[in-house]
Amino acid sequence: MDNSKEIILYHYSFSPYARRIVWYLALRRIPYKQCIQPPTMPRPDISALGVSYRRIPILSIGSDIYLDTRLILQKLEQLFPPSSSHPPLNSPSPPSNAPSTKATQATITKLLEHYTIDSGLFVRAAALIPTSTPLLKDPKFTTDREEFTGRPWSAVNIERGRPEALVEIKSAFEFFERTVLGDGREWVLGGDGDGVTLADIEGVWLFSWLIGLKGALEGGGIERDVYPRTWAWVERFEGVVREAMRGNGKVVKVSGVEAARAVGNAKWAEVEAGVDEGDPSGLRKGEMVEVWPIDSGFSRKDRGRLVGLSTREVVIEGRTEEGKEVRIHAPRHGFRVRRAKEGGNL
Ligand SMILES: N[C@@H](CCC(=O)N[C@@H](CS)C(=O)NCC(=O)O)C(=O)O
Structure with missing residues (x-):
């Protein structure tokens, strides 16, 4: 694997949403570490990342933090294209007369x-x-x-x-x-x-x-x-x-402190996506915004400067509790992003 792209999955074992990611990583033979979370709040390991979002799972790749399994799967597909070390999920070969x-x-x-x-x-x-x-x-x-x-x-x-x-x-x-x-x-x-x-x-x-x-x-x-x-x-x-799991071996567990440090000090970061100037929200790069899910866990909002905005995702700048810069990515679908009042504790 590309060692610079260290992956940490924050989850607990009985989360059906988390299993979507655990299975995907196992089937694609993508190595990761896990930071096991309690079933209820508070979750200091996630606060240590500077993240307010409470849902499980959360995935970090390098110094980028991804919320929501739908975005996480898309990012893994994009960042880990099929290779001999990370085989694709097999799709049956299409019949020659079915180009679509x-x-x-x-x-x-x-x-x-x-x-x-x-x-x-x-x-x-x-x-x-x-x-x-x-x-x-x-x-x-x-x-x-x-x-x-x-x-x-x-x-x-x-x-x-x-x-x-x-x-x-x-x-x-x-x-x-x-x-x-x-x-x-x-x-x-x-x-x-x-x-x-x-x-x-x-x-x-x-x-x-x-x-x-x-x-x-x-x-x-x-x-x-x-x-x-x-x-x-x-x-x-x-x-x-x-x-697949048997073949891949044991997934290493890391503590919240180790995980936050690894994320904060990671060498790898996703290439900045940029803010779509034509976005109907009218938001601009660098504005202070708040981001939160609208179907559940809605009372916890993440706040930061806007660094990415597309129909797919909203990306804000965050800081771990130790003050290291990270980026928090959330999907647009099922999430709200609003201009925030300047000031506050960021
Ligand atoms: N749409 C989210 C839903 C995630 C979700 O609802 N996860 C559940 C666990 S399976 C959760 O966070 N429950 C409340 C909690 O653990 O704090 C996703 O795809 O990741």
Whole structure:
């Protein structure tokens, strides 16, 4: 690997969003270190980076910090093009009479990302965490998640929402069983054997999470014999990932202090993207802005000088607690960026 591009993943192991990244890195054989986070706030390791954003995961590459798995995956695709050390996720070779296959594959991958995240499927899946789970009995956790989502997390409320959530999730299983995998293919984009692609990651993460979460699917009529293709696909995917992880060896853990130092002192930085002067926000390079997500975790805003702005991302200058310069990247989709009042503590 290119040693200058050191990667650190901030996550906790039961985060289904974080697994999207863990799997991608494993399948592409991209080495990284991990900085394990507690399941609730506060997260001093992330404050040490100078980041207010609270969601998990966060990924740093060199001295650049990326928020949100959608942007993280795009950046990894861009910054680690296929090579012999980092093989591509295999896509089945397109038939010669189908020149648009690559475009179709990219389209399906993108639409699956929207389907699992933006259609509300994740929110429904999260509503299926059984109220008997120890975490849901811990007021520290439920209060934390109320602040995070802006919704009540009482057992009564969760139970009330369960039937509707089960229907949505069952319909997702049905969609995969009859449509996506309906012709008996092994992987979302077809192909067999090692044909796993990014489209599988975009599709599989919620199914894999729910199947692994004891009691989550109970009472939904979502058993293995009802949706055998979908369950088999999830197991196949998990098997391929397990195999890749075994081959890659142990992921090194670093403390928050070590991680923040590595990010702050990193030699590698992404080439500055520049601010699109035609952006409808009217924002200009160097202005002080605030950036925050609008669907969850919205009460925590990051503040800094604007150094990058495009339809894809907003980039601000930040500082670690030790005063080292970093850049914080967030996607535009699902995030808000606003001009901030000058002054404050930056
Ligand atoms: N759209 C975000 C969503 C991330 C997200 O919601 N992560 C969950 C964990 S799976 C989270 O941060 N929960 C609250 C917390 O851990 O503070 C992404 O793609 O990264």
